[in-house]
Amino acid sequence: MSPRDIRWLVQVDVERAALEERWGASEVARDDFAEWFCFAFATAEGEAFVLLREVAHPPAPGFVLSVTKGLFSLEAADRIVRRLDVAGAQITHTNAEAAS
Structure with a gap:
């Protein structure tokens, strides 16, 4: 997945430890700005x-x-956050472009 193919959609209040307990260790990705904890997923579609x-x-x-x-x-x-299957995970901020 190329960074230019994705857009930020929402901010999710969820702990890294909870994601790692459910999905395994995060990867660390690097770009020109920073290092990022990363959990990447693909759909069947x-x-x-x-x-x-x-x-x-x-x-x-x-x-x-x-x-x-x-x-x-x-x-x-909403579907993605529910399917993460992590108790307490919730959306806290949304991209205004997605809300319109």
């Missing part, structure tokens, strides 16, 4: 989504959920 959190200086608690074009909706974000 070929879409993808990723949960990201800056390693050193996260600006907010939780993870950013970024998605490919076919998942860019608040309905998809």
Whole structure:
């Protein structure tokens, strides 16, 4: 998945430890700006989504959920967060473009 193929959709209040307990250890991805804890997933339909959190200086608690074009909706974000199957995970902020 290329970074230009995904857009941030929502911020999810969820602990890294809870994600790792459910889904295994996070990967660490690097770009020109920072290192990121990363959980990446693909759907059977070929879409993808990723949960990201800056390693050193996260600006907010939780993870950013970024998605490919076919998942860019608040309905998809709700489904993804439910299917993460992590107690207490909830959406805290949304991309205004997805809300319109």
